[in-house]
Amino acid sequence: MHNIKPKITLVGAGPGDPDLLTLKAVKALAEANVVLYDALANEEILDYAPKNAIRIFVGKRIGNHAYTQDQINQLIVDNALTYGNVVRLKGGDPFIFGRGGEEVDFAESFGIETIVVPGISSVVAVPASQGISITKRGVSESFWVITGTTSNKKLSSDIALSAKSSATVVILMGMHKLSQIIDLFQKEDKGNLPVAIIQNGTTTEEKVGIGTVDSILEVVKQKELGSPAIIVLGEVVRESNKLKGFYEEFLSVSK
Numbered sequence: 001m002h003n004i005k006p007k008i009t010l011v012g013a014g015p016g017d018p019d020l021l022t023l024k025a026v027k028a029l030a031e032a033n034v035v036l037y038d039a040l041a042n043e044e045i046l047d048y049a050p051k052n053a054i055r056i057f058v059g060k061r062i063g064n065h066a067y068t069q070d071q072i073n074q075l076i077v078d079n080a081l082t083y084g085n086v087v088r089l090k091g092g093d094p095f096i097f098g099r100g101g102e103e104v105d106f107a108e109s110f111g112i113e114t115i116v117v118p119g120i121s122s123v124v125a126v127p128a129s130q131g132i133s134i135t136k137r138g139v140s141e142s143f144w145v146i147t148g149t150t151s152n153k154k155l156s157s158d159i160a161l162s163a164k165s166s167a168t169v170v171i172l173m174g175m176h177k178l179s180q181i182i183d184l185f186q187k188e189d190k191g192n193l194p195v196a197i198i199q200n201g202t203t204t205e206e207k208v209g210i211g212t213v214d215s216i217l218e219v220v221k222q223k224e225l226g227s228p229a230i231i232v233l234g235e236v237v238r239e240s241n242k243l244k245g246f247y248e249e250f251l252s253v254s255k
Contacts, residue, residue: 012119
């Protein structure tokens with residue numbers, strides 16, 4: 001193991017469907033000596049790494065003890081210094097609520113070369129899988145992407161601001177705070193605003209609930225929807241060809 005050149009590649013694993021991995025991600029995995037991976041929607045992705053590569057699960061699952069971020073940072077560096085080529089594999093995109101920036105900063109403080117391979121983010125891919133275009137001419141000219149739960153476990157104050165806008169609002173990690181989110185939109189008289197909740201998007205376990213701000217909590221209860229899920233609030237939900245029929249029917253009933 002002489003002349004090891006430490007290198008760390010941060011790789012986005014995409015939204016869950018293993019076919020939504022980039023070619024660059026596949027190439028990076030093929031060269032890995034060590035893969036440190038999160039709780040991935042699909043662990044088949046690990047098959048792209050060589051059989052003899054060391055695989056270390058460092059993910060955070062709610063309620064399960066996992067490594068702290070500081071421990072993960074240290075593990076990445078230790079493995080790079082010991083084995084050379086480390087792939088740090090994260091769901092979605094490593095720089096969208098993935099703390100990838102912190103891992104890069106830590107590795108670079110040791111002078112280790114770092115490369116980032118972006119991943120297809122669930123923010124756009126999961127709504128798209130249901131035919132929801134998060135921007136659409138004449139309907140939505142922008143979108144907010146917000147974490148439902150901030151690092152101090154509180155509801156992001158940006159959600160109240162987003163409820164005032166006409167933009168599409170995409171909320172990640174928000175299911176535990178759904179009733180509070182709905183309250184904020186009701187305060188802005190957005191009771192009829194279409195909402196889609198997509199659990200395990202782009203995977204074979206995908207479940208979808210659609211409704212309006214006023215009806216979605218009941219839909220979640222009926223369909224037993226939970227985490228991980230993406231919440232999409234906006235008129236673009238009504239525009240989806242897959243979901244259109246529901247809203248046409250819903251509107252004629254509620255008139």
